[in-house]
Amino acid sequence: MSEKSLPAVSYLKIPDDGDPYLEGHKCGDCGAVFLGERSVCSKCFAREKMSAIKLEETGVLHSFSVVYRSFPGIDVPYVSAIVDLDGGGTVKGNLINIEPDPEKIDFGMKVKLTYQDALGRKDKEGNSYLSYFFEPA
């Protein structure tokens, strides 16, 4: 079992000396930004032009849904959000620190990333995980 929290997804980076961040991979030819490592750009087909970038911490809410029924054991309601990050890249995640009421959530609202424990979820070995969330900016 690791003493430190592990990242919930591969594109969440937890440096030994610094704050966690989300990593994107950007095409040097067309500028498309992807989550996760790849060697070929699926937008412009350029090869070996990908480089890792640190994604910005702020963005705007593109779309969302308030989820009232999920799989057994998962707390509802919660807000599932699609966010366009400033500087490129689209990320999906929970929008927290906001009332989960569709009437009270505005498209285009500014949000920022926050990094917290993964809702207490642990793997089979008992490891803790760090995840990312969005909250109103």
Place this chain on the structure above:
Amino acid sequence: MSDVFVLGVDMIKFGRFPDRTVPNIGAEAALMALDDAGLTIKDMQALYCGNLGQANAMVGQRILQEIGQTGIPVVNCANACATGATAFREAWMSIKAGIYDVVLAVGVEQMGKGLLGGAGGGDGIPKEGLLGSGTMPCVFAEAGMEHSKDHGTTFEQFAKISVKNHHHSTMNPKAMYQIETPLDVVMNAEMISYPNTKLMCSVNVDGSAAAVLVSEKKAKELGMGRAVRVKASALASDPYTDRDLVMPDVNACTRLAAEQAYEMAGVGPEDINLVELHDCFATAEMLHYENLGLCKDGDAGRMIDEGHVELGGKVPVNVSGGLLSKGHPLGATGIANIYEVCTHLRGEAGERQVEGARLGMTHVIGLGTACGIHILEKV
């Protein structure tokens, strides 16, 4: 290249058959389609079988083990919710290519109950409810909310689509349900993922549908009386769009396939008399009015408000009851909607008949993403 015709086509009444096997359910529709064509399994030169749940289990061969092992080539295919349409299209291509004159396409699925989809899996911890939701009602809610953002589309407008399709299903004895659901009932049903209530989600059912496709030469030999011409067959995967890998873009994929289908058929959206489209959720149907060119971008809400898409309207959509009420057995859906359109073109749809129908369109889209569109013409 020969034109391709549907000579026989049928579907079973969708329902829940936990005591039957997938091949057994598929075999029933296969026999019905053969009977409809007035042919037997001995006449078939190949079988194209669509099934998702047992994609690695040779469902097509096991269907033949139930209805006749003639030794013909069998192709099993899986393509998410476009599985049935893909099997049909493979059958169509084999005749277009001049390889065969008579082939069978079958789509079949046996479903459990409950939510489909879900984010993550694999290593580590479950991601559902941690990184948003990957459940299908949520994914399609997010796609619908994008339309709300751009065009002001309301919860009530989305709900009206479900009212319409449930109403249509009261006239379809092969639908899972034949129950009227007034607007207040739809809107007050359990909220699953806003704005999709339970009655705005497609029904998980077991089902099968099958079609016998023939070349023009064979159709003339056997009699064109009830034959339906396959005017276009298009299949697209998701072209690159900025958010597609995070938020599956059902719009771009559908638009690409629609453009190809209209071009192949040499017709436009204004020529289409009825459409069976992929209403896996009420939010999805709204998007496809525009994606299929049935109206201008931004006018989808008006299409439902003004009744253009109901039976008797300008272009009736999902008169079968759609996936929302007829049910959505994933691998069967693509051929079941071809059955529905053919039934109207043959003038055999009874109470729900779209009068004077000459051209109809079918559309399915499976996340991942695959979109299959067919345009069918009365002979």
